[in-house]
Amino acid sequence: MVNKNPFKFFTRLHLSELTGRRAINLLQLLTHLKRVPGSSIYHHTHRFLQIHQYLSPEPPNDFGYWVTEFLGESELGEKLTSIDTIQFSTIRSLRMEIIKTIEGYIREHPKALQKFVNPGQEFHFLKSRSFVLPTKYEATTLREFSEILKKISIDSIYFYIFEARLRKGKGINDFSAWIENSIGDRELADKIASLDPYTRTMEDLRKTLVEIIEGKISKELKK
Amino acid sequence: MAKLNDYIPIIGQPVIDELKLLADKLRGKVIQIINSTSVGGGVAEILNRMVPLLKGLGINTRWDVIKGGEQFFEVTKKFHNVLHGGKELVENRDFEIFYETSQKNIEEMSIYGDIIFVHDPQPIALVQKKTQNQWIWRCHIDVSNPHEKVWAFIKKFISQYDASVFSAPSFAQKLLIRQYLIPPSIDPLSDKNKPLAPSVISAVLKKYGIARDKPIVTQISRFDYLKDPLGVIEAYRLVKKYNDCRLVLAGGTARDDPESGEVLAKVKEKAGSDPDIHVLLIPPGSDLEINALQRASDVIVQKSIKEGFGLTVAEALWKAKPVVASGVGGIPLQVKHKYSGQICYSIEGAALGIKLFLNSPDYARRLGEHGRDHIKQNFLLTRHLRDYMLLFLSLYHPEDIVSL
Numbered sequence: 001m002v003n004k005n006p007f008k009f010f011t012r013l014h015l016s017e018l019t020g021r022r023a024i025n026l027l028q029l030l031t032h033l034k035r036v037p038g039s040s041i042y043h044h045t046h047r048f049l050q051i052h053q054y055l056s057p058e059p060p061n062d063f064g065y066w067v068t069e070f071l072g073e074s075e076l077g078e079k080l081t082s083i084d085t086i087q088f089s090t091i092r093s094l095r096m097e098i099i100k101t102i103e104g105y106i107r108e109h110p111k112a113l114q115k116f117v118n119p120g121q122e123f124h125f126l127k128s129r130s131f132v133l134p135t136k137y138e139a140t141t142l143r144e145f146s147e148i149l150k151k152i153s154i155d156s157i158y159f160y161i162f163e164a165r166l167r168k169g170k171g172i173n174d175f176s177a178w179i180e181n182s183i184g185d186r187e188l189a190d191k192i193a194s195l196d197p198y199t200r201t202m203e204d205l206r207k208t209l210v211e212i213i214e215g216k217i218s219k220e221l222k223k
Numbered sequence: 224m225a226k227l228n229d230y231i232p233i234i235g236q237p238v239i240d241e242l243k244l245l246a247d248k249l250r251g252k253v254i255q256i257i258n259s260t261s262v263g264g265g266v267a268e269i270l271n272r273m274v275p276l277l278k279g280l281g282i283n284t285r286w287d288v289i290k291g292g293e294q295f296f297e298v299t300k301k302f303h304n305v306l307h308g309g310k311e312l313v314e315n316r317d318f319e320i321f322y323e324t325s326q327k328n329i330e331e332m333s334i335y336g337d338i339i340f341v342h343d344p345q346p347i348a349l350v351q352k353k354t355q356n357q358w359i360w361r362c363h364i365d366v367s368n369p370h371e372k373v374w375a376f377i378k379k380f381i382s383q384y385d386a387s388v389f390s391a392p393s394f395a396q397k398l399l400i401r402q403y404l405i406p407p408s409i410d411p412l413s414d415k416n417k418p419l420a421p422s423v424i425s426a427v428l429k430k431y432g433i434a435r436d437k438p439i440v441t442q443i444s445r446f447d448y449l450k451d452p453l454g455v456i457e458a459y460r461l462v463k464k465y466n467d468c469r470l471v472l473a474g475g476t477a478r479d480d481p482e483s484g485e486v487l488a489k490v491k492e493k494a495g496s497d498p499d500i501h502v503l504l505i506p507p508g509s510d511l512e513i514n515a516l517q518r519a520s521d522v523i524v525q526k527s528i529k530e531g532f533g534l535t536v537a538e539a540l541w542k543a544k545p546v547v548a549s550g551v552g553g554i555p556l557q558v559k560h561k562y563s564g565q566i567c568y569s570i571e572g573a574a575l576g577i578k579l580f581l582n583s584p585d586y587a588r589r590l591g592e593h594g595r596d597h598i599k600q601n602f603l604l605t606r607h608l609r610d611y612m613l614l615f616l617s618l619y620h621p622e623d624i625v626s627l
Contacts, residue, residue: 011244122393131627
């Protein structure tokens with residue numbers, strides 16, 4: 001399984017920027033959600049994962065967390081956290097889904113608008129600025145690809161699984177795209193694409209990816 | 224002094240590789256860091272570790288310190304307190320004193336960097352020397368509820384900078400320049416945080432006359448009203464009704480903090496003749512001793528009234544110690560209540576947290592371990608180094624997704 005289009009590994013590092021926007025209740029949260037840049041929606045639906053990636057495999061959603069822990073609207077919090085982020089191929093569509101979820105909840109529970117958080121518990125809107133850098137790693141075979149996956153930083157895995165797919169509107173993660181188009185293994189590409197990365201810790205995700213690829217390599221060798 | 228590769232066993236080779244990739248992109252730039260003191264306090268502590276690492280990465284980095292007399296530092300300490308939300312009378316004369324010393328520094332200090340990285344309000348006026356270079360203002364203070372007049376005063380300077388940095392989201396303000404969130408960090412290889420042999424710990428306890436016959440509850444901080452050492456004594460007294468323990472209040476002073484002598488005197492007065500309260504004035508540079516005291520402690524407290532970040536919390540968590548801390552400033556970024564520590568909002572809350580830990584050692588140990596994991600992932604010097612390099616690069620790339 002050698003190909004002429006090597007997979008060049010990049011990594012993505014990011015800086016958090018403060019927008020100065022904050023919300024003390026659902027109405028303000030909704031207002032800002034409609035206006036903040038896409039990089040803010042991305043931050044609050046993905047950054048938690050990186051900060052707490054060793055902690056628990058919860059889908060990262062700052063909005064859900066805040067609504068539950070500080071506003072006390074657990075049902076809405078669960079709805080927000082349960083949004084199937086992997087189904088959305090653009091930040092825009094993810095934003096619309098979050099807004100739709102909150103607006104729907106408010107229609108059914110108008111009293112939720114009367115709740116305010118205490119000082120110090122405001123929701124602060126941040127945004128992510130991403131810096132993409134080439135690494136020294138390049139794979140031409142699945143074996144090389146798997147070995148590099150074991151060595152690269154979590155930020156690099158993150159870039160391919162989340163950032164490229166959603167922020168660049170690619171709709172599919174880069175690993176699957178390369179495996180399908182350059183290695184020619186559609187089945188393996190689909191298997192990786194079908195993983196829900198939002199319900200795993202990053203190291204679990206790395207381990208799973210390596211296991212799937214090495215499983216395929218072993219299978220091919222046995223043929 | 225640790226070299227970058229010394230961090231590999233802690234954070235892994237891939238992270239070090241990424242730092243080197245970033246540093247490559249900053250070759251040729253001169254970074255000039257300016258603050259008000261090179262000893263004492265968290266800022267100097269971080270810079271003392273960070274600057275050599277930046278140089279080690281091949282980035283031309285220099286560190287300069289402004290000059291100022293007692294009057295100037297009394298004024299800037301007052302500004303510090305009121306920016307934190309404290310209630311002190313700020314007079315026009317204070318601004319005059321600030322201007323006078325600032326003007327002298329403007330005349331005398333050479334500005335030569337491509338990127339000028341100014342820390343806190345003391346040197347803030349230097350931005351009047353801005354030319355083609357890029358200026359960043361780094362705020363280490365909790366300005367979520369600042370004194371209006373003083374904030375309006377320094378905001379005039381801030382608006383001349385190209386970017387600003389704050390330690391926690393709640394510190395963000397309405398500014399026309401970009402504001403970045405970069406929490407500070409600890410150095411796991413420094414004397415303050417590296418592992419210590421039991422004999423070293425015992426020697427320090429012996430030096431300060433602290434017996435290990437009962438649990439030790441410790442707060443390590445400058446003697447500053449905002450760290451509420453008097454409140455910690457009250458919490459200890461509430462705990463003491465049920466749990467026999469020792470209280471250690473250990474701290475030092477900083478050149479730019481003229482109030483510390485007064486606070487220390489009040490703490491000693493409140494401690495009175497209680498043989499189980501140990502008030503220790505630790506001289507600057509006693510990092511091994513601080514390390515030993517933290518490692519010897521059963522519970523570590525940070526009952527601050529206000530904090531910028533609260534580096535002592537990260538230090539304690541790195542040592543997997545159970546921490547009881549106020550939910551102020553950057554502390555909630557470090558301590559997740561009941562997961563990696565206990566957050567308190569009062570003397571009674573602090574006392575409750577301490578008792579819970581003393582009476583449930585397994586729970587205390589578990590939370591301490593979670594705390595260590597959290598610090599490892601998010602608050603080590605290498606993460607901070609990365610963020611600062613990204614910050615410098617951001618000055619030259621306005622877009623949200625930057626391909627380097």
